[in-house]
Amino acid sequence: MGDVNVVGIPACTKLITNYIQHATPARYGAALMAAAGSIPVLVPPEGEAMLSLLDRLDGMMFNGSPSNVAPMRYGADFDATPDFHDPERDATTLPLIRAVLDRGIPMLCICRGMQELNVALGGTLYQEVHKIPGRMDHRAGEGSREQLFALKHDVELSGQMAEITGATTIRVNSLHGQGIDQLAPGLVVEAVAPDGTIEAVRVEGAKNFALAVQWHPEWEVTHFADRKRLFEAFGKACSDYRKGK
Numbered sequence: 247m248g249d250v251n252v253v254g255i256p257a258c259t260k261l262i263t264n265y266i267q268h269a270t271p272a273r274y275g276a277a278l279m280a281a282a283g284s285i286p287v288l289v290p291p292e293g294e295a296m297l298s299l300l301d302r303l304d305g306m307m308f309n310g311s312p313s314n315v316a317p318m319r320y321g322a323d324f325d326a327t328p329d330f331h332d333p334e335r336d337a338t339t340l341p342l343i344r345a346v347l348d349r350g351i352p353m354l355c356i357c358r359g360m361q362e363l364n365v366a367l368g369g370t371l372y373q374e375v376h377k378i379p380g381r382m383d384h385r386a387g388e389g390s391r392e393q394l395f396a397l398k399h400d401v402e403l404s405g406q407m408a409e410i411t412g413a414t415t416i417r418v419n420s421l422h423g424q425g426i427d428q429l430a431p432g433l434v435v436e437a438v439a440p441d442g443t444i445e446a447v448r449v450e451g452a453k454n455f456a457l458a459v460q461w462h463p464e465w466e467v468t469h470f471a472d473r474k475r476l477f478e479a480f481g482k483a484c485s486d487y488r489k490g491k
Contacts, residue, residue, distance in 0.1 A: 251284035251484040253305040256342070256359075258313060259291050259334045274309045274356075277464035281474050282481030291334035294341050305352040305455075305484035308339055308359030310462060314424050315358070317373065320365045326373035327423070340366045350453030352483035354476075357422055360447065360458035367449075369430030374423060375443060382441045384460075386421035395419045395465045401445045406457060407436040410479045411472040418445070418461035425460060455483035 255275060257268035268290045275286030284305065289296050300306075313332035317325045319340065339359075343366040346353050355363045361371055376383040386394040398420040408414050426444040429435065437446030437459065449456035457480075463473035 251282070251304040251481060251488055252287055252302065253278050253282070253284045253307055253484060254289045254299060254303045255286050255307050255309055256335060256339050257288045257290050258311045259332050270309055270311070273464050274307060277467040277477055278307065278481075281467045281477035282484065284481050284484055289338070289342070291332070291338045293334070293337045296338050296342060297345050300342075300345060300349060300351060303351065304488040305354070305480065306342065306346050307480070308343065308353065308355040308362055308458075309464075310357030310359065310421070311335070313358065314373070315361055315365050315371060317371075320370045322370065322373070324373075336362075343367075347449060347452060347456060350487070352455040352480060352487050353449075353452075353457075354455070354480045355458030356464060357460060357462060360460050361424055361426065363447070363449075363458045364426050364430045364433065367430035367432055369426060369433065370428040372425050372427045375425045376423065380441060381443060382439065384420045384425065384439075384443065385423050394421060395462060399439055401437040401439055401461070403437050403446070405434065405436045406448050407446050407459075407476075410457075411475050413472060416472045418463075419465060420460075421462060422460055454487060455480055 257270050260267045260269045278284040278286050314327050314330050316331045339362045375381050397417045400415050400417050403414050432450050433447045434450045436448050439445050446459045463476050467473045
C-alpha cells in the first residue's frame with residue numbers, strides 16, 4: 247500500500263437477508279481515513295486463522311458492536327444478554343488482541359473493543375451497568391443517530407489520554423450497556439465517569455500505542471478536538487510502526 251497505513255477492523259457476524267455476512271458500521275473506517283491518515287481493512291471473524299493478517303497490517307482498531315463478549319469468556323456462569331453474542335468475533339478478537347500486544351502493533355480499542363481487551367488479558371465485565379447501585383444508565387436510549395451519539399456525561403482523564411487530548415475533563419457520548427468490572431492485570435485506568443465507571447485504559451508497558459475507550463470517538467471525529475487528537479496519535483503510531491518494519 248506504499249506510504250499509507252493499513253489498519254485492520256474486526257467485522258461482526260451478521261444475519262442479513264437470511265445469509266451470514268461480515269460487516270461493521272462504516273463510521274469506523276471513515277474516521278481512520280479522516281483523522282488517522284489510514285485506510286481500513288475488514289478482518290472477517292474466522293478465528294485464529296486471522297492472526298496471519300497481522301504481517302500485513304500497520305495497526306488494529308477493535309471497534310464497537312451491538313454484541314457482547316460471551317460471559318463464559320471471563321468465567322461468569324450467569325448470562326444477562328444471551329441473545330446478543332457473537333462467538334465468531336470473540337474467537338477472533340481475543341487472540342488477535344494478545345498477538346497485537348505481543349508484536350507491538352499499534353492498537354486502539356473502542357466500546358466492545360475495550361471490553362474485549364479487558365477480557366483478553368484476564369479481566370471481567372459488568373453485564374448490565376445500569377443495574378448496579380449508584381451507576382448511571384450508560385446506554386444510548388432511543389432517537390435519531392444525532393440523539394444517540396449526543397454528549398451525555400463528563401469523564402476525568404489522566405495519563406496518556408490527558409496528554410494526547412490536552413485536557414483533564416472532556417464530555418463524551420455513551421452507548422454501552424456493559425463495562426469493566428475487575429480490571430485485567432497490566433491495564434491502567436485513564437478515564438473515569440462521575441459514577442466510577444471505567445471509561446478508558448492503557449496497557450502498561452506496551453511496546454506501542456495501546457489505548458482503549460468506552461465511548462465512541464469515531465463519531466464526528468473531526469468535529470471534536472479530543473476525538474481528532476486521539477485518532478491522529480493512533481495514526482502517527484501506525485505510521486511509525488510501518489516505517490520501522
